[in-house]
Amino acid sequence: xxxxxxxxxxxxxxxxxxxxxxxxxxxxxxxxxxxxxxxxxxxxxxxxxxxxxxxxxxxxxxxxxxxxxxxxxxxxxxxxxxxxxxxxxxxxxxxxxxxxxxxxxxxxxxxxxxxxxxxxxxxxxxxxxxxxxxxxxxxxxxxxxxxxxxxxxxxxxxxxxxxxxxxxxxxxxxxxxxxxxxxxxxxxxxxxxxxxxxxxxxxxxxxxxxxxxxxxxxxxxxxxxxxxxxxxxxxxxxxxxxxxxxxxxx
Amino acid sequence: xxxxxxxxxxxxxxxxxxxxxxxxxxxxxxxxxxxxxxxxxxxxxxxxxxxxxxxxxxxxxxxxxxxxxxxxxxxxxxxxxxxxxxxxxxxxxxxxxxxxxxxxxxxxxxxxxxxxxxxxxxxxxxxxxxxxxxxxxxxxxxxxxxxxxxxxxxxxxxxxxxxxxxxxxxxxxxxxxxxxxxxxxxxxxxxxxxxxxxxxxxxxxxxxxxxxxxxxxxxxxxxxxxxxxxxxxxxxxxxxxxxxxxxxxxxxxxxxxxxxxxxxxxxxxxxxxxxxxxxxxxxxxxxxxxxxxxxxxxxxxxxxxxxxxxxxxxxxxxxxxxxxxxxxxxxxxxxxxxxxxxxxxxxxxxxxxxxxxxxxxxxxxxxxxxxxxxxxxxxxxxxxxxxxxxxxxxxxxxxxxxxxxxxxxxxxxxxxxx
Numbered sequence: 001x002x003x004x005x006x007x008x009x010x011x012x013x014x015x016x017x018x019x020x021x022x023x024x025x026x027x028x029x030x031x032x033x034x035x036x037x038x039x040x041x042x043x044x045x046x047x048x049x050x051x052x053x054x055x056x057x058x059x060x061x062x063x064x065x066x067x068x069x070x071x072x073x074x075x076x077x078x079x080x081x082x083x084x085x086x087x088x089x090x091x092x093x094x095x096x097x098x099x100x101x102x103x104x105x106x107x108x109x110x111x112x113x114x115x116x117x118x119x120x121x122x123x124x125x126x127x128x129x130x131x132x133x134x135x136x137x138x139x140x141x142x143x144x145x146x147x148x149x150x151x152x153x154x155x156x157x158x159x160x161x162x163x164x165x166x167x168x169x170x171x172x173x174x175x176x177x178x179x180x181x182x183x184x185x186x187x188x189x190x191x192x193x194x195x196x197x198x199x200x201x202x203x204x205x206x207x208x209x210x211x212x213x214x215x216x217x218x219x220x221x222x223x224x225x226x227x228x229x230x231x232x233x234x235x236x237x238x239x240x241x242x243x244x245x246x247x248x249x250x
Numbered sequence: 251x252x253x254x255x256x257x258x259x260x261x262x263x264x265x266x267x268x269x270x271x272x273x274x275x276x277x278x279x280x281x282x283x284x285x286x287x288x289x290x291x292x293x294x295x296x297x298x299x300x301x302x303x304x305x306x307x308x309x310x311x312x313x314x315x316x317x318x319x320x321x322x323x324x325x326x327x328x329x330x331x332x333x334x335x336x337x338x339x340x341x342x343x344x345x346x347x348x349x350x351x352x353x354x355x356x357x358x359x360x361x362x363x364x365x366x367x368x369x370x371x372x373x374x375x376x377x378x379x380x381x382x383x384x385x386x387x388x389x390x391x392x393x394x395x396x397x398x399x400x401x402x403x404x405x406x407x408x409x410x411x412x413x414x415x416x417x418x419x420x421x422x423x424x425x426x427x428x429x430x431x432x433x434x435x436x437x438x439x440x441x442x443x444x445x446x447x448x449x450x451x452x453x454x455x456x457x458x459x460x461x462x463x464x465x466x467x468x469x470x471x472x473x474x475x476x477x478x479x480x481x482x483x484x485x486x487x488x489x490x491x492x493x494x495x496x497x498x499x500x501x502x503x504x505x506x507x508x509x510x511x512x513x514x515x516x517x518x519x520x521x522x523x524x525x526x527x528x529x530x531x532x533x534x535x536x537x538x539x540x541x542x543x544x545x546x547x548x549x550x551x552x553x554x555x556x557x558x559x560x561x562x563x564x565x566x567x568x569x570x571x572x573x574x575x576x577x578x579x580x581x582x583x584x585x586x587x588x589x590x591x592x593x594x595x596x597x598x599x600x601x602x603x604x605x606x607x608x609x610x611x612x613x614x615x616x617x618x619x620x621x622x623x624x625x626x627x628x629x630x631x632x633x634x635x636x637x638x639x640x641x642x643x644x645x646x647x648x649x650x651x652x653x654x655x656x657x658x659x660x661x662x663x664x665x666x667x668x
Contacts, residue, residue: 084293086597087298087299087300087301087604088292088293088298088299089299090299091597094596094598095596096588096589096595096596096598096600097594097595098589098593098594100591101591101593102591111588120436120437123375123378124378124434124435125378126373126374126378126381126384127369127370127373127374127375128373128374144369144373145362145363146361146362146363146367146370147363147364147366148361148362149302149362150431152299152302153303153582154436154437155437156436156586156588157586158299158586162292162299162362163362164291164292164299165290165291165293166291178291179361179362179363180363235588239436
């Protein structure tokens with residue numbers, strides 16, 4: 001099972017407890033049921049293309065407050081603080097308000113790095129600092145980013161921020177120092193140890209079921225089942241970059 | 251046509267050292283601005299997350315495009331065999347080399363982490379058009395240096411043509427790649443166009459020739475070397491043609507966008523209601539950069555005036571910088587279209603025209619890049635024989651004597667007829 005939906009916590013805890021008890025009852029060291037945390041990688045273990053992490057965002061279940069809550073969670077998780085100028089502030093996820101010009105219908109939704117299968121940012125990056133991990137997470141290698149900012153021009157989603165001024169008290173898992181580009185990491189530090197992104201976790205508290213995180217390649221995962229049942233939208237699908245962030249209700 | 255001689259400039263006069271000092275000061279200002287930006291971060295520039303490229307890129311890409319255009323004068327002589335251009339080949343190659351160095355200096359100094367420059371030489375993403383550019387830039391230095399060598403070493407003159415052809419092909423590829431830096435960006439309304447590559451090539455012809463003509467006239471005047479009307483007339487007429495050609499591509503670009511509904515928003519932004527960008531397009535790029543120079547070089551009342559031709563060249567340069575500003579910053583100022591048909595807003599400037607106010611630091615860096623180019627050129631002409639001692643008509647114009655002879659014959663015939 002490779003879904004990491006916070007709304008399943010109770011069921012998962014029950015299963016986990018049951019498996020532990022069954023294991024203890026049968027034989028020491030023998031496990032019958034694999035716990036969700038089994039998808040956690042060990043230190044040094046490479047990501048593989050057997051997994052493709054994705055997000056499904058149901059905009060019908062989100063309002064401005066919910067979006068703001070998940071944006072705040074991201075900022076806290078990654079230590080992103082306002083810069084001395086608004087357009088220099090790093091925003092890895094932002095709330096976008098849209099209004100249909102014809103019908104007047106309004107929605108609010110979070111927009112972050114869409115973790116494209118064919119990421120234009122990685123295409124244009126001269127050093128390969130912007131890259132797509134085998135499991136679909138698009139990252140910036142902070143060691144070889146030279147700060148040319150070409151990826152920011154190429155990203156169709158305006159998902160990248162540049163370090164315009166020195167920052168202090170950075171979170172060790174989320175370096176975003178001056179002179180290099182940063183963006184949503186899909187909370188890779190959490191995902192790699194079996195967790196879920198901070199925005200998904202925060203969203204579950206204020207808008208249950210609005211965000212689903214999981215493996216799009218696992219036909220048994222909740223996200224795969226859900227996206228096979230409903231119509232999903234990719235932002236700028238016409239570009240063919242194949243985002244891993246899918247939207248419902250748009 | 252007499253044999254063309256070349257010589258170094260003496261370079262001991264007060265004027266030479268004043269020029270050198272002035273350029274060194276401007277270059278130092280640029281380097282100082284870059285050092286301060288490196289220390290304080292790009293927050294001291296006007297660039298932001300919405301407009302991450304600004305004035306440094308405008309100057310840098312203008313210089314890079316002009317560099318490839320400056321080499322054209324040499325190519326016309328070497329590749330296409332136009333005799334009058336051959337004495338200009340050395341200066342053409344040198345100017346191309348120096349302009350590229352100045353442009354690249356700006357790009358490198360504007361990096362968020364210029365200290366990691368070596369990484370761009372050790373880590374290549376071959377799919378990146380930036381990497382194509384980096385390789386073509388480095389190759390350009392090598393090819394132009396080789397071209398200058400075989401042109402200036404009499405033992406190697408036989409290689410001049412093949413190396414010249416290589417340099418010509420190389421510069422076409424280089425400028426195409428520079429255009430593709432924008433043409434390959436699929437998400438931007440104003441950039442995603444195949445016309446960018448050929449347009450940049452034709453614009454480079456005009457920008458490079460304008461700077462070449464300015465440098466030629468200035469260096470001839472300041473070193474008291476004769477510069478005949480034949481060469482100037484030829485070059486200024488060519489400048490007019492190149493400017494007209496560039497304007498044609500600009501028309502093609504916008505006319506195509508005006509036809510496609512998808513691009514109406516961006517076209518309207520640049521041509522009608524983009525404020526400073528619209529003004530810079532019509533007044534800077536079209537009027538100052540194209541229409542007025544064409545009038546100056548072709549209108550009989552000004553066409554023979556060196557001052558008017560010099561002014562036309564300066565205006566082409568101003569128009570070129572305006573064009574780069576409209577293309578680069580204008581292309582970024584217009585919002586990305588994430589949700590077609592929707593009104594969009596966010597705290598990250600979605601759906602709005604992005605603002606940009608360049609700071610003095612980035613302007614100094616841009617000017618510093620130009621100064622680095624000219625400083626290199628000023629020093630180079632002191633130590634190597636780049637400048638012809640004379641480009642007077644009887645030296646430079648292959649038709650000079652013949653024309654005189656024809657005139658004489660015509661006069662004689664007229665006298666007989668009378």
